[in-house]
Amino acid sequence: MSEHRETRVIGIDLGGTNVRTAVVNAQGEMLARDQGITPAKEGSDAIVKAILESVGRVLTQAHMDASDLGAVGLASAGLSNPETGILYTSPNLPTLKDVPLAGLIEKELGKKVFLMNDANAAAIGELYLGTARGARNFIYVTLSTGIGAGVVINDKIYAGSAGLASEPGHMVISDEGPVCYCGSKGCWEPLASGTALAKYARQCIQEGIKTSILDYVGGDAEKVTAEDVHKAAQAGDALAREVIARTAYYVGVGLANLINIFNPELIVIGGGLSNIGDMLLEPAYEEAKRRAFPQMSDVVRFARAELGEDSGILGAGIFVLRETKGLGRL
Ligand SMILES: [Zn+2]
Known part of the structure; x- marks a missing residue:
């Protein structure tokens, strides 16, 4: 051999x-x-x-x-x-x-x-082969069906005492918020994931708010996905834009918490929901920077994941x- x-x-x-x-x-x-x-x-x-x-x-x-x-x-x-x-x-x-x-x-x-x-594996992938090359302290966040994250400190994954870190998808953002499958309430994931975005859009539609989102799902509100909301938002639909803005706000609140705890040089964003791009991510970054300590906001960069x-x-x-x-x- x-x-x-x-x-x-x-x-x-x-x-x-x-x-x-x-x-x-x-x-x-x-x-x-x-x-x-x-x-x-x-x-x-x-x-x-x-x-x-x-x-x-x-x-x-x-x-x-x-x-x-x-x-x-x-x-x-x-x-x-x-x-x-x-x-x-x-x-x-x-x-x-x-x-x-x-x-x-x-x-x-x-x-x-x-x-x-x-998410820890994806963080290592981005560190060696992707957008985090050259970084030593960064956080990889995947915005997808759920929210996952990998925290890299001095080139190493932070694993915690039982190897279970990190699950910021379950940090509490709003104690009044929706019930989460983990048993808690108002976690980041049920407020800022792709599932959360689609669910909120469906709720608004069921309340009778007029929107062109339904044109993308043959009129069936139950079929609405984050991608449909994105398409309608690109075409200028007011509700779709509001749904994305609300999700961006919650993404930003969670990122601010991560910045204040870890003082990272870089936050890498991956996952299907991040394909919405600037319409979601720019206001999220602004919200995060507004809320975190300015000394930490000043040094953090945001970048999209490269490895898909x-x-x-x-x-x-x-x-x-x-x-x-x-x-x-x-
Ligand atoms: Zn949870």
Whole structure:
């Protein structure tokens, strides 16, 4: 076995809809990529099987077998313990509860599997290969169906005492706010995520506010998504613009909290909702800067994530290379 082959690893991104896998080399290049369906409702056996099938396909593409691999990085949404490899709970994978996910895959592949939170993986991806290259203290925030984040302090993911940090999607923004699936109330996620934006738009429509948003969903308010609201806003619809402005306000309040706690040099924003772009992000940044201490607002930069939907697989791969090979800066 050549040294070159030994430095190849697999990055896996387990999401509620898709399981993505990639073979990544020590230069952070993706040598092969696969995408399969996550059988999210079918339980841990079916999910593990789907992961292993995707790994099998990506290895075939790269003309490798599992014995050629250095190790495996597995990124998943939800609360997981990287020390034990146990996934406690995940909003996107409701059938998984306290599952030793890393161990189950390790047993099949015969290789060490590192389990991590998907937003932490994406933060590592952006640090090595994306928009956060050169930064030492930054926060990656994904605005998506939910809100996730990875906090990087002095080049390292801040993991907390049990490896569970960070979940700012559940910091309380408004105690009067909507009930959150986590059991709390007024969390950032049910106020500022893509799900929250669409839900608020639907509420306004059901209250009878006139809007062209319905033109994008054949008149069925139940089908309204954040993307439909964005389209209507671009066409000048007043309600759509108000819904986006309200979401931007809450995004900004949450970012101000992160700035005041961590004093980051950079905040990287990713996730599907960020595709709305300046209409959402500019007012959010302004709100954040207005609320945070000026001395901290003055030094923070905001940037869009560069790696898109590959941030998780690349970040999981890079994380493993860092852990097993002492990978320095690329
Ligand atoms: Zn919550």
